[in-house]
Amino acid sequence: MEDNPWALISEVGEQGYIEDVTDIMTQHFRIISHRDFLQNPPLHAPKIQAILVWNACPPTEPSLLTSLPALKVVANGGVGIDHLDVPYISSLGVKVTNTPGVVSDAxxxxxxxxxxxxxxxxxxxxxxxxxxKTTHIPQCLMGYEVTGSTLGIIGMGDIGHKIARRSKGFDMKILYHNRRKRSVEDEEAVGATYCESMDDLLRRSDFVMLAVNLTPETTGLISRRELSLMKPTATLVNVSRGLVVDQDALVEALQSGTIRAAALDVTHPEPLPRDHPLLRLPNVIITPHVGTNTYTTTRRMVQTMVDNALAAVNGQSIPNEVKPK
Known part of the structure; x- marks a missing residue:
């Protein structure tokens, strides 16, 4: 254990890793929390060979990165790396990794x-x-049919394809829009139809599901124009990143009846300010970015982070390296 390489982490506890996953990290690394690191940076900095990033922490700012002369890898938990400046980190000779695949089912x-x-x-x-105060169950609490409805998935990567697999079980008609058309085999496996035009998908869908990575191209992807194309009975579901949606436009659309409802696991920022209008709308469900928060998936993510980091530290082939574009 004394010979294990050092890794910088956020912390163990409410704002960081759950206690149940620390064994995975300490089996291969000597870990130090960001808070403890900041108590004496000159003492700790020369030892750190890996940063294990969880929920965008520790923040990989240039001041931190350049202070770590032995750093070899920034291993991110999750697929999205919009919080990492990959070209800059790579320019320092430091590898970047993420955890695709393991997060998709959850x-x-x-x-x-x-x-x-x-x-x-x-x-x-x-x-x-x-x-x-409830003395009787109101019969006006009516919902909308899911079975047989049309689902439009924007972003048909691994997560999008698994959403489609689940939707097939509800006999939903599945449309998708993606940068690239999936193979015929992939489409047939879930009964999905490719929409070259996202506008066409928006017009036809009862539920619009966002499952894209956050990039400059997808930032603000859904704004006033796109929302205006949706059915007034449609629901927007976002499990990607908050910045994919123009939230001011979404508030207007929900208030005016342009769309029926929204269900969001992501917002910007997270959490929203307590006076944000989205929090007061009755036709919105918001969860706190917990799409991957299961014990099984969390352990798999941390194990993948550790595997990636070990490979980089040992100069081996890295399973999930993210290279600058």
Missing amino acids: TADMAMGLLLASARKIVEGHQVSVDP
């Missing part, structure tokens, strides 16, 4: 959970059921 489950909760008013039903 995120796809969450996506379907949000869709179903919004359509069938599950949160509202729970509130009525537990309200001490």
Whole structure:
């Protein structure tokens, strides 16, 4: 253990890693929290060979990166790397990795959970059921049919494809828009139809699911124009990143009836300011970016981070290296 390389982490606890995954890290690394590191940077900096980034922490700012002469890898937990300046980090001779694949099932489950909760008013039903003032169950608590409806998936990567697999079980008609058309085999596996035009998908879908990476091209992808193309009975579901949606435009669309509802696992910022109008709208469900938050997936993510970091530290082939574009 004394010979293990050092890794900088955020912390163990409420704002960082759950206690249940520390064994995975300490088996191969000597870990130090960012808070402890800052108590004496000159002492710790020369030892750090890896940064294990969880929920964008520790923040990989140039001041930190350039202070770590032995740093070999920044291993990110999750697929999205929009919080990492990959070209800059790579220019320092430091590798960048992420954890694709292992997050897909949990995120796809969450996506379907949000869709179903919004359509069938599950949160509202729970509130009525537990309200001490409830003396009868209102029959006006009507939802919207999921079975047989049309789902439009924007972003048909691994997560999008797994969402489609789940949707097939609800006999949904599945449309998708992606940078590249999937193979015929992939389409047939889920019964999905490619829409070259995102506008066409927006017009035809009862539920629009966002499962894209955040890039300059997808920032603000859904704004006033796109929302205006959706059905007034449509629901927007976002499990990608908050900045993919223009939130001011979304508030307007939900208030005016341009669309029926939204179900969001991501916002910008996270959490939203407590006076943000999205928090007061009755036709919105918001969860706190917990798409990957299951014990099984979290352990798999941390194991993949550690595997990636070890490979980089030991000069081996890195399973999930992210290279600058």
